[in-house]
Amino acid sequence: MPATDDLELLIEAARNAGEIARPYWKADPEVWDKGGGQGPVTEADLAVDRMLHEYLLSERPEYGWLSEETVDTTSERLGKERVFIVDPIDGTRSFIHGDHNWAHSLAIAEEGEVIAAVVYLPLRDRLFTAVKGGGAELNGEPLQTGQRSDLDGASVLAPRQHLTDEHWKGGSPKFIHKYRPSLAYRLTLVAQGRYDAMFSFRGTWEWDVAAGTLILTEAGGQVTDRHGIRPRFNQPHPQLDGLVAGCPALANGILARLK
Secondary structure, three states, X not given: OOHHHHHHHHXXXXXXXXXXXXXXXXXXXXXXEOOOOOOEEEHHHHHXXXXXXXXXXXXXXXXXXXXXXXOOOHHHHHOOXXXXXEEEEEOXXXXXXXXXXXXXXXXXXXXXXXXXXXXXXXXXXXXXXXXXXXXXXXXXXXXXXXXXXXXXXXXXXXXXXXXXXXXXXXXXXXXXXXXXXXXXXXXXXXXXXXXXXXXXXXXXEHHHHHHHHHHHHHOOOEEEOOOOOOOOOOOOOOXXXXXXXXXXXXXXXXXXXXX
């Protein structure tokens, strides 16, 4: 199956997800705490997850499945050549608070590498797409990362607590700090060149970053964990040791400064 065909499937699924999620937004959806520091989940997350699981696996029954809102059947997905890696709503807290910056994040990985990816923000009508080796686009227009190499003055998307001196050799660089709650959206904003880099030093779930990783790398960027190791997807424990992403020169500069 060509990755371009898989991309078309993901685009259709993402747009369908937006149609399901929109009516719940600002409509006081039911919310649960997943416990264990995992954060909230809403009835919208679950409704989107059910639709994606049914629709995508009906179209590709031979593929595996990994989603934030589905119980993980590890042994089953590890035996599949290709696997869907899905976050039904990335930025659930934003969704609950009535903010626009939440996204549907859909990816397909093959032998550890993402080959097709979509990040869709339905309320902003921003459709980020990528195919391995085929570049990345926003609403059909090519994406290209910035080329900044100096850390001081670089605009970064990161949690504020990651900018304290304790994380950095010689103290924190003089970044221009911004924040977006959706990891997938952060990666696409860097791919778009609107920000220079993004990073997170916490454990990072695959479903949050699989799609955005391909989009950013196809836009000319670099994505690694906090130790400079390129991520592999569909792992037995689907979590990365943090994430550092940006154009290669800047991303490598950040990695070199980390304690």
